Amino acid sequence: MRPHGTALNPAPADVTPAVLAIGRADFPNILIDTLRRQAGVGHCMVFALTRAGATSCLLNAGNIPTGGDLGAAYAGQFHESDPNRDALFEDEGRAPIVLPAFAPRMYGARYRKIFFNNSGIVDKCATAIWVEDTCFYVNFYRIAAQGRFGDVERARLHAIAPAIGASVARHFQHSxxxxxxxxxxxxxxxxxxxxxxxxxxxxxxxxxxxxxxxxxxxxxxxxxxxxxxxxxxxxxxxxxxxxxxxxxxxxxxxxxxxx
Structure with a gap:
């Protein structure tokens, strides 16, 4: 395992594989492989939030065994207590949205227990993009075995987030x-x-x-x-x-x- 905080391959960020996989059945696997290679992401989940209040989990890929359960729980109830929710809807219509850095204190005790303590998640980054009345909320996670995102990894995620968000939105629209x-x-x-x-x-x-x-x-x-x-x-x-x-x-x- 690469020690926490050490530099990644300095080659320019390349999300071409994920872009080329838009509309294909293997898009989730290509996306997580691209994120893993470019920024050390362990798991990715994508949620669709609408102005009408509906929330659904569109994508769950990576190394969290309980990811499916977490996606269902978030879409069913916990999206309402997500501290990023206000930022998502305040910036409605603007693209892309880069959300605040992860800090456990941002979340309520029950949310922390289910989504972080029980699942082994130790760090999270996120971005979002609005397309008409739907917000595609893209979350990137690291688990305990990986450690937290390093500075280089965070910078890489920040750089590729617009392309990743746009690719996700395009894939889940009518392709x-x-x-x-x-x-x-x-x-x-x-x-x-x-x-x-x-x-x-x-x-x-x-x-x-x-x-x-x-x-x-x-x-x-x-x-x-x-x-x-x-x-x-x-x-x-x-x-x-x-x-x-x-x-x-x-x-x-x-x-x-x-x-």
Missing amino acids: PLDQNLAALFATRAPLADLTNREQQVCRRILLGFSSEAISQALGISLHSTLTYRKRAYERLGISSQNELFAIVLRLLAGPRSLN
Whole structure:
């Protein structure tokens, strides 16, 4: 493990891999790999907050085993007590937003216990960007095994935050992939043979949404999401996301039906 505070590779920051992965199913993995390489980020979570008050966890990737539970808890309740919330909405419409440096005293005791003490998180940086009525709130974490962000890492995050925020927002908006998927699921077998809810779940799987994010986006339980996924995979005769993606690639590359 690199000692805390030592310099990273001095090469210029490069977020090209994450930008090129926009709209692809592997975007979450490419994003966290890019963040890890460029600034030593251990985990990344992305939340969508709207003016109407809705909050959802869109992305959960990295080295925190309980990240899915934390995302669901934040979206369900704890977003209201996030000390960064005022900064997010005060700067509404401006881009990008760089939030204050992490300090445990900023958070209430219950928030600290669940999101930091129990999870092993020891440091956090964050940025955000508004697109129309949605704020994409991007959080970067380090756990105890990594130690806190060093000065070089913080400077690197500050430099790449605008590009990362814009990439995240673009990915989770209506991307070309999402438009293609809508057409495939509406017209092309075997995807068109799935029920409406199975299609909704599978489309979000292909866009890189976590199971928790799918549940929140569709307003259903995590158990229901997993059940719809299982049923869809059984109908398609597959057992993994990779096989689902292979079906989509085959349909995109193959000739279109004349029917």
